[in-house]
Amino acid sequence: MGGAALAHDDPRPVKPGKRATINDVARIAEVSKKTVSRVINQSPFVREDTRERVNAVIKELGFIPDPQARGLAFRRSFLVGMIYDNPSPTYVVNMQQGVLDALKGSGLELVVHPCQRTSPTLLEDIRGFVERQRLFGVIMPPSMSEDENVIALLKELDTPYVRIASVALDEPQAMVVTNDWIGAAEAAYHLADLGHRRIALVRGLDLFRSSQTRGKGFSDALAERGIPLPPEYDIYGAYTFESGIEAGHQLLSLPEPPTAIFTLNDDMAIGVMQAARDRGLELPRDLSIVGFDDLPMAARVWPNLTSVRLPIRDMGRMAAEKLLAPMRGIDPAQLKQPTIRPALIVRKSALPAA
Amino acid sequence: MGGAALAHDDPRPVKPGKRATINDVARIAEVSKKTVSRVINQSPFVREDTRERVNAVIKELGFIPDPQARGLAFRRSFLVGMIYDNPSPTYVVNMQQGVLDALKGSGLELVVHPCQRTSPTLLEDIRGFVERQRLFGVIMPPSMSEDENVIALLKELDTPYVRIASVALDEPQAMVVTNDWIGAAEAAYHLADLGHRRIALVRGLDLFRSSQTRGKGFSDALAERGIPLPPEYDIYGAYTFESGIEAGHQLLSLPEPPTAIFTLNDDMAIGVMQAARDRGLELPRDLSIVGFDDLPMAARVWPNLTSVRLPIRDMGRMAAEKLLAPMRGIDPAQLKQPTIRPALIVRKSALPAA
DNA sequence: CTGAAAGCGCTTACAG
DNA sequence: CTGAAAGCGCTTACAG
Numbered sequence: 001m002g003g004a005a006l007a008h009d010d011p012r013p014v015k016p017g018k019r020a021t022i023n024d025v026a027r028i029a030e031v032s033k034k035t036v037s038r039v040i041n042q043s044p045f046v047r048e049d050t051r052e053r054v055n056a057v058i059k060e061l062g063f064i065p066d067p068q069a070r071g072l073a074f075r076r077s078f079l080v081g082m083i084y085d086n087p088s089p090t091y092v093v094n095m096q097q098g099v100l101d102a103l104k105g106s107g108l109e110l111v112v113h114p115c116q117r118t119s120p121t122l123l124e125d126i127r128g129f130v131e132r133q134r135l136f137g138v139i140m141p142p143s144m145s146e147d148e149n150v151i152a153l154l155k156e157l158d159t160p161y162v163r164i165a166s167v168a169l170d171e172p173q174a175m176v177v178t179n180d181w182i183g184a185a186e187a188a189y190h191l192a193d194l195g196h197r198r199i200a201l202v203r204g205l206d207l208f209r210s211s212q213t214r215g216k217g218f219s220d221a222l223a224e225r226g227i228p229l230p231p232e233y234d235i236y237g238a239y240t241f242e243s244g245i246e247a248g249h250q251l252l253s254l255p256e257p258p259t260a261i262f263t264l265n266d267d268m269a270i271g272v273m274q275a276a277r278d279r280g281l282e283l284p285r286d287l288s289i290v291g292f293d294d295l296p297m298a299a300r301v302w303p304n305l306t307s308v309r310l311p312i313r314d315m316g317r318m319a320a321e322k323l324l325a326p327m328r329g330i331d332p333a334q335l336k337q338p339t340i341r342p343a344l345i346v347r348k349s350a351l352p353a354a
Numbered sequence: 355m356g357g358a359a360l361a362h363d364d365p366r367p368v369k370p371g372k373r374a375t376i377n378d379v380a381r382i383a384e385v386s387k388k389t390v391s392r393v394i395n396q397s398p399f400v401r402e403d404t405r406e407r408v409n410a411v412i413k414e415l416g417f418i419p420d421p422q423a424r425g426l427a428f429r430r431s432f433l434v435g436m437i438y439d440n441p442s443p444t445y446v447v448n449m450q451q452g453v454l455d456a457l458k459g460s461g462l463e464l465v466v467h468p469c470q471r472t473s474p475t476l477l478e479d480i481r482g483f484v485e486r487q488r489l490f491g492v493i494m495p496p497s498m499s500e501d502e503n504v505i506a507l508l509k510e511l512d513t514p515y516v517r518i519a520s521v522a523l524d525e526p527q528a529m530v531v532t533n534d535w536i537g538a539a540e541a542a543y544h545l546a547d548l549g550h551r552r553i554a555l556v557r558g559l560d561l562f563r564s565s566q567t568r569g570k571g572f573s574d575a576l577a578e579r580g581i582p583l584p585p586e587y588d589i590y591g592a593y594t595f596e597s598g599i600e601a602g603h604q605l606l607s608l609p610e611p612p613t614a615i616f617t618l619n620d621d622m623a624i625g626v627m628q629a630a631r632d633r634g635l636e637l638p639r640d641l642s643i644v645g646f647d648d649l650p651m652a653a654r655v656w657p658n659l660t661s662v663r664l665p666i667r668d669m670g671r672m673a674a675e676k677l678l679a680p681m682r683g684i685d686p687a688q689l690k691q692p693t694i695r696p697a698l699i700v701r702k703s704a705l706p707a708a
Numbered sequence: 709c710t711g712a713a714a715g716c717g718c719t720t721a722c723a724g
Numbered sequence: 725c726t727g728a729a730a731g732c733g734c735t736t737a738c739a740g
Contacts, residue, residue: 019485021733032711037735045709064486068431069733071422072716079433079463089447089650096466109433109487111463112450131373132418133463241654270654277656296443297651300595300624302631375717386727391719399725423717426732 020061029057040065067107071134078108080323081138083126083150085117090295091312095141095164098316106324108136117143123153130159137161137323139316143208145169160326162319166213173332176319176340180210183308183342184217184264187290190306190344191260192225195353196288200233200258202247202268208239214264214292233258237268244271245278252279252287259288259353266291266298266307273301273349288350304347315340374415383411394419421461425488432462434677435492437480437504439471444649445666449495449518452670460678462490471497477507484513491515491677493670497562499523514680516673520567527687530673530694534564537662537696538571538618541644544660544698545614546579549707550642554587554612556601556622562593568618568646587612591622598625599632606633606641613642613707620645620652620661627655627703642704658701669694 022040026033031054038046039054046054057063071077082099086092092114099110113129115122130138130153137160144150145163151170154161163170166180191199201218204211222229232254237243244263248271251258263269269291276287283289284303291298294309318337325332376394380387385408392400393408400408411417425431436453440446446468453464467483469476484492484507491514498504499517505524508515517524520534545553555572558565576583586608591597598617602625605612617623623645630641637643638657645652648663672691679689 023733033734034711034736035709038710041735047709050709064482066426066488066733067486068422068425068488069716070735072420072426072718073733073735075716075735077422079465089443093443093446097468100466100468107486109465109467109483111433111465112454113463114451114454128418129463132421132461134420134422267654274654274656297654300621300628300651301655302628377717387718388720388727389725392726395719401725404725420717423732424719426734427717427719429719429732 019066020063022063022065024061025054025057025063028061029054065107075134076136077134079111079133079135080108080320081111081113081130081133081135083113083115083129083138083140083144085115085144086141088293088295091141091293094312095139095316098313098318099139099320101313102317102320102324106327108324111135115144117147123149126150127153127157130154130157135159139319139323140164141315142166142210146209160323162322164315164319166210169209171333173322173325173335176315176322176337178310178315178340178342180213180310180342181217181220183292183310183344184214184262185221186342186344187262187292187308188218188221188227189225190346191262191288191290191350192222192227194260194288194350196258196260197227197353198233198256198258199227199229199260199262200235200251201229202235202237202244202251202261202263202272204237204239204264204268206236211239211264218262237263237271239265239267241267241271241274244268245275246271248272248275249279252276252281260290260350261287262290262292264292266293266295266305269305269307269349270297270301273305284349284351288353290350294345298345299347303349305349306347307345308342309345310342311340373420374417376417376419378415379408379411379417382415383408419461429488431488431490433465433487433489434462434674435465435467435484435487435489437467437469437483437492437494437498439469439498440495442647442649445495445647448666449493449670452667452672453493453674455667456671456674456678460681462678465489469498471501477503480504481507481511484508484511489513493673493677494518495669496520496564500563514677516676518669518673520564523563525687527676527679527689530669530676530691532664532669532694532696534567534664534696535571535574537646537664537698538568538616539575540696540698541616541646541662542572542575542581543579544700545616545642545644545704546576546581548614548642548704550612550614551581551707552587552610552612553581553583553614553616554589554605555583556589556591556598556605556615556617556626558591558593558618558622560590565593565618572616591617591625593619593621595621595625595628598622599629600625602626602629603633606630606635614644614704615641616644616646618646620647620649620659623659623661623703624651624655627659638703638705642707644704648699652699653701657703659703660701661699662696663699664696665694 022033022036025036067078139162141164145165164176166178168177203215237247291305291307294307298305298307322332325335376387376390379390421432493516495518499519518530520532522531557569591601645659645661648661652659652661
């Protein structure tokens with residue numbers, strides 16, 4: 001390591017072709033590396049003029065602390081993991097984008113970890129991932145966010161996490177809660193306002209909390225308007241296109257078929273469209289349909305699908321902000337974030353009742 | 355640190371609550387940590403019985419080498435970056451999945467880095483990402499893969515990469531090439547076989563190589579069948595739904611409109627559908643349409659869209675395998691991978707010519 | 709407010 | 725084939 005300390009005007013402050021290190025900064029700023037470390041980590045115990053001098057050298061050398069070295073010393077990496085089993089590419093990509101929005105400039109990176117919630121090796125797999133990488137934190141959208149075994153594992157590994165769900169399953173600093181209830185309720189008000197009285201509901205799998213929350217929002221709102229939801233109008237799908245086709249046929253073959261159908265996601269709504277057309281109905285004249293998710297497809301199908309939209313990207317951003325709060329000296333419990341409220345996007349698939 | 359070396363039968367071979375380290379393994383296996391390191395890195399210079407003994411201890415302790423520590427010593431992380439500007443969520447998610455398929459079990463993780471190719475800070479941004487993380491390697495799908503400035507930057511940073519594109523832009527070990535030419539040609543043969551003679555082509559932006567390759571495949575194939583492609587039937591879109599609508603109107607308002615239209619992606623195909631319907635045409639009776647990409651939407655729209663499908667997930671997997679080859683002792687130049695051939699998925703949007 | 713020493717868990721370079 | 729020493733670039737724990 002030897003060699004006398006170099007003066008600031010040394011012609012080669014840093015070995016050519018190599019990145020500047022904390023030692024280079026310390027040497028040139030004429031402080032110890034610990035002081036540079038304090039500046040990097042925004043410690044308050046640095047005299048203002050020292051801080052400025054160090055920062056000037058940092059800028060001059062283009063010094064960027066090595067995340068691997070910091071990670072090794074901190075015993076925690078600068079990687080945020082997103083663990084998900086959501087099958088919708090649009091959902092996944094939008095959420096990744098939102099997380100990255102919040103991570104920008106923080107020095108953290110996003111590592112993606114899709115998985116199958118039904119896999120027998122799920123916990124083992126997640127344990128390996130989180131433990132090996134010593135993740136800074138984990139973000140989980142539904143339905144991963146609803147798996148208490150995974151949560152217990154993360155607690156055991158002492159890894160911070162934020163869950164995104166339609167129900168407050170955890171403490172505020174570990175939750176981004178979406179108000180799916182009101183989204184579904186608005187769909188119900190919309191159909192009621194259009195004059196429909198025979199309105200059917202196609203739920204998703206009750207394994208998912210969203211199906212319960214959205215279903216309740218819709219049925220509560222219908223009840224509020226005095227519109228009945230008889231059992232034969234209240235059926236289950238599987239959140240898939242194919243199950244939507246099936247549900248469509250089931251409802252439309254009823255002696256008294258509904259004049260409007262609300263499905264708890266868009267894939268099923270488009271399946272219902274297909275079923276209606278298979279049966280010779282003309283859309284939207286013969287049947288009004290409303291979905292949930294507002295996939296890009298919703299604006300492309302014919303007739304353009306009226307749907308409920310959740311701000312997925314914002315949700316990802318908010319989740320990452322909660323994860324970052326402690327690093328920024330913010331108490332995450334105090335972090336005020338607006339409640340996430342979906343919006344009804346009115347298009348052409350629902351018309352006034354005949 | 356002190357303390358005499360512990361015998362193998364020490365009741366506490368590893369401090370409770372802490373992960374085993376290379377030191378624990380070395381102590382218990384009664385070898386130096388360097389030998390353990392050799393075993394981890396599959397060095398041939400370890401006697402067979404020593405290797406077995408070390409491996410047994412590794413297994414017993416559940417030892418996993420810390421990627422941060424290895425990365426620091428190696429001056430290279432165990433992170434693969436995927437840098438992309440592709441706007442299609444389905445494409446992105448499928449490719450991520452394919453890359454992860456190949457990475458599984460390798461100890462590498464996938465860090466995602468979407469970006470805007472037109473951003474003025476693109477190079478600076480990518481430099482920061484790649485340099486800071488000392489990436490193991492980078493995977494780039496189109497159109498990032500076509501940006502020679504980015505490639506030059508990666509070479510400067512001495513970072514391995516694999517490009518995915520419809521043209522061999524680089525040496526074999528750094529390329530996964532898709533045969534988009536044949537995919538588009540098959541679409542042409544299909545429409546020709548259906549008896550169409552007035553066939554139009556809607557290209558994408560020529561900024562993208564895929565537009566050039568696909569366009570050439572289609573026009574070559576039409577020429578081969580002796581079907582003319584007059585200038586008014588050969589137009590440009592922008593790979594968007596909206597541009598598809600526009601192109602549809604333009605073609606369908608021709609004095610002699612085409613009976614079939616091939617668009618170089620599905621978004622434009624679905625835009626053409628919308629235009630056709632806006633003009634009162636009945637589909638697929640009055641107009642045959644074929645797209646390219648086979649988005650999930652293709653199987654959902656009405657009529658179900660005939661489209662050309664590229665095995666995106668396989669492409670991602672192959673790209674990652676090329677990146678991993680050296681680590682596995684395989685010469686990437688020798689790595690035989692089948693040429694990637696798209697498949698025409700025939701559905702209901704193209705019918706025999708009247 | 710600042711610093712010298714020891715350490716995080718690995719690998720490289722050099723010996724033997 | 726194996727190992728002791730030094731180092732990767734940072735931070736913690738302890739002094740002062």
